[in-house]
Amino acid sequence: MKDIITIVVRLTVSCLLAAVVMGVCFIFTSNAKKHNEHVKEQQVMYELLGYKGDAKVPESVAMHEIYRYVITTVESQSIGYLVAVHGEEFLLVEIDLDGKFLKNIPLTMSEADALEGDLRDKKVQEIVGPSATVKFADQTVVVTDDGKRIAYLISGKFQGFKTFVSVMLAVDPSFTLLGLEILEHEEDPGLGAEIEKDYFKNQFKGKPFAVLKNIDVVKAPIPADYLKALNGKVDEQEILKIRDMYKDKDIYALTGATISSRAVSNGVKGIVKKFAYRVTVLDKVLAEQRLTVPF
Amino acid sequence: MMTRVKNKSVLLAVLIFLLAPLFAHAEGLVVGQTFNGDKEIQVSFAVSVDKNVAENIHNYTVFEESDPDIKLVLSAATLATDNKSVTLQFEDVLNTAMTHVVEVKGLGGVEKTTFKVSKSYLGYLFSILISALLINNFVFTKYLGLCVFFGTSKKKTTAKGMGVVFTLVMVASAIMSWFFYQFILIPYDLNFLQIVVFIGLVSLTVQAVDTILRKVNPILFNSFGVFLVLVIANCVIIAVPLIVANNNYNFFETFMLALGAGGGFLLALYLMSSVSERLLLANIPPTFKGLPIAFIVAGQFAMAFLGFSGLQIF
Amino acid sequence: MANDKSSLQLVTRGILSENPIFKLALSMCPAVGISTTVMNGLLLGIAVLFVQVFSSVTISIFKNLIHPRIRIPTYTLTIATWVTVIDLVLAAYMPEAYAKMGIFVKLIVAFAIITMRLEMFACKEPVKDSFWDGVGMGLGFMVGMMVIGFVRELLGSGAVFGYDILGFKPLLFFILPSAGFFVVGLMMAFFNWIEIFYKRKKGLQ
Structure with missing residues (x-):
């Protein structure tokens, strides 16, 4: 009997000790984790825009986030776009499924709150009211230079060969692809994992929207000059020339990983197509309603 | 002998357990809906439907459940000869991994019929x-x-x-x-x-x-x-x-x-x-x-x- | 027994004569699973070294307070705590490396080698020896992982630590997932061969 008591006491004490160690560690690391993730995201964004390594980003370049929500009530569904208007003022623009403007609701929250997914979702739910449920769908970034749009950054996720592949894309205002970055994937090393290599993802660079709409993959080896350009082994001018030469061509599939290659090209195609449709609708509504946004 | 009976009942229980999600689907005018290849959706109805309504592609609205604002473009809707099933053809390849929502206007006298198409759960x-x-x-x-x-x-x-x-x-x-x-x-x-x-x-x-x-x-x-x-x-x-x-x-x-x-x-x-x-x-x-x-x-x-x-x- | 062993001996024992991967044949999963590059081996090795050393020291400090009946649950709890710590730290400060190692960092909790060292060594010996034993075992694991990673990366992608050395890819097969089994098997056979070779030499003398 005495044994049981000592066992229980000691086990409890050790559990408490363990909990303290883990708790302290969690508190210390969770902020750093968020910070590092944010920094990483920023870095990926700038690299996609062409500011590699130490290249300084000009002051005039600004990024504006658009958060898309699906708002569901009992009888209907609509899409809400949360855009920053000015400083801490946000606007939730509600658009119905046919692209017609419904209403807009102003909202104030700090920029730090807006970056925090859960807090933002809560705020949006609050202003929409309890009769509807809101669900966060995705977020895109509009990049402006001196007030003029220069690019969009879109993140997305699609089914790869094994599990999901999550990517970030940069497109210019006419939806020509500026770059592709693979953020997460679980493809096989040596085969599908090659999707994150330059010679695959750079193939997407410079593909115009018209080509991208119907893009497919071909099972053929990449021509030697193109491969060199994709790997950045020739100078800048040459790369641009070769990229222009191949811009109407399909994507060359990876050896032994055709399914992964096809998954990526179809995924990218889908993301850009959907985005192009949505941004046109949003722009039309913003123009009709004479809403001023910083982009 | 006893163990065999026991085994069978265990097997049956597992089977029922596995089949349970199947019966969760609601039934009504639409009795069956499946993807037919990657560009078609096949829908079958409980009763015969009006050919004019069923073959007019403008009566259909189809979208993926997670993207309700992106409407998929239909290229044709063909009614089978028994007037009880319709095949919807799409211009682009469908992402059959997603659940698709189909809305039909005016079918069988009902103003709007909505149903979901997904790969069987x-x-x-x-x-x-x-x-x-x-x-x-x-x-x-x-x-x-x-x-x-x-x-x-x-x-x-x-x-x-x-x-x-x-x-x-x-x-x-x-x-x-x-x-x-x-x-x-x-x-x-x-x-x-x-x-x-x-x-x-x-x-x-x-x-x-x-x-x-x-x-x-x-x-x-x-x-x-x-x-x-x-x-x-x-x-x-x-x-x-x-x-x-x-x-x-x-x-x-x-x-x-x-x-x-x-x-x-x-x-x-x-x-x-x-x-x-x-x-x-x-x-x-x-x-x-x-x-x-x-x-x-x-x-x-x-x-x-x-x-x-x-x-x-x- | 502990007193006549210097710290150096404890460390080298972990690396050579009782190498966890090649000799004790424990913790094989990561040795096959993610040993495609030297870097992966090094990082997971560091994680294991950390968990092994900290768990050994913790158990060694509290060895008189641990009730023999609940020995194993206490070990598991200790290991799980330190694994959580390293998991959180890696996820926060080295997200890229963490993503590469995937689920294996969390799985350190189930590594037989760590529990075994706690049971066989740390719960009896003084703190200092336990520390060096932990270092030895952790380093042994790290060295094993890095050797396998070196072979696979060199032969598979012609590089070491990501730097292109050979300039061509000798055998793509070696970085394919299933090659891990072959590499580990062949290396074990190689060590066996050395052992047999030396024994035979001694026998002849």
Whole structure:
């Protein structure tokens, strides 16, 4: 009997000790984790825009986030776009499924709150009211230079060969692809994992929207000059020339990983197509309603 | 005889359990809807429908459930000769992994009929099972549980016993972990305690199975009990709840994954032990005796299992 | 027994005569699973070294307070705590490396080698020796992982630590997932061969 008591006491004490160690560690690391993730995201964004390594980003370049929500009530569904208007003022623009403007609701929250997914979702739910449920769908970034749009950054996720592949894309205002970055994937090393290599993802660079709409993959080896350009082994001018030469061509599939290659090209195609449709609708509504946004 | 009846009833219970999600679909005017290839949706109705309404593509609105604002473009809608089923053709390839929502206006006198088209949920569950069993076999393609795998795959009987015990413990602990994860760890934001909680639950399950088996079926315990000790310190067992937590699986999916993982482990052990029994008779160079040859054989199995990748049944 | 062993001996024992991967054949899963590059081996090795050393020291400090009946649960709890710590730290400060190692960092909790060292060494010996034993075992694991990673990366992608050395890819097969089994098997055979070779030499003398 005495044994049981000592066992229980000691086990409890050790559990408490363990909990303290883990708790302290969690508190210390969770902020750093968020910070590092944010920094990483920023870095990926700038690299996609062409500011590699130490290249300084000009002051005039600004990024504006658009958060898309699906708002569901009992009888209907609509899409809400949360855009920053000015400083801490946000606007939730509600658009119905046919692209017609419904209403807009102003909202104030700090920029730090807006970056925090859960807090933002809560705020949006609050202003929409309890009769509807809101669900966060995705977020895109509009990049402006001196007030003029220069690019969009879109993140997305699609089914790869094994599990999901999550990517970030940069497109210019006419939806020509500026770059592709693979953020997460679980493809096989040596085969599908090659999707994150330059010679695959750079193939997407410079593909115009018209080509991208119907893009497919071909099972053929990449021509030697193109491969060199994709790997950045020739100078800048040459790369641009070769990229222009191949811009109407399909994507060359990876050896032994055709399914992964096809998954990526179809995924990218889908993301850009959907985005192009949505941004046109949003722009039309913003123009009709004479809403001023910083982009 | 008794055991056979028992087995049958257990099988029946499992079958009912698996089929349960099938009956969740609502019924009405639309009685059946499936993807037909990757560019078509086939819909069948309970009664004959008006040809003019059913063949007018403007009466249809189709979208993916998660993207209600993106309407998919139909190229044609054709009614079958019995007026009871219609085939919708689309301009672009459909993403059949997603649930599609179809809205029809004015069909059968109803102003708007809405229904969902998705790959059968049962098929999806089955694909998780097959994936864990063959495509992502925990031993040969995920490389988990190798210590126990090489330790206990010398004889077929041991292999079978080990595999069965593993499957049992895995299913039980995965289900428990799922409950803990969904109802305690997520709501209270304690996700960082994952590892401790899961390993605790696994040890608890093993202890429970040990005690129960000892009391209820001592004969079974005598043959399987030895393996229970080996279960605790094994990565396969702890990997299942971690994967479940990562992918946010629901209850049925968790059950299927655990079953598949256990079954896959059993399969791997059985295959390996069959080879090991043969190897006893073979003339192996002394440097390769024991573990090295076992690794080479496992490598060959792993290559063979690579062939399963990309396998799709549903 | 502990007193006549210097710290150096404890460390070299972990690396050579009782190497966890090649000699004890424990913790094989990561050795096969993610040993495609030297870097992966090094990182996971560091994680294991951390968990092994901290767990050994913790158990060694509290060895008189641990009730023999609940020995194993206490070990598991200790290991799980330190694994959680390293898991959180890696996820926060080295997200890229963490993503590469995937689930294996969390799975350190189920590594037989760590529990075994606690049971066989740390619960009996003084803190200092336990520390060096932990270092030895952790380093042994790290060295094993790095050797396998070196072979696979060099032969598979012609590089070491990501730097192109050969300029071509000799055998793509070696970084394919299933090659891990072959590499580990062949290396074990190679070590066996050395052992047999030396024994024979001694026998002849």
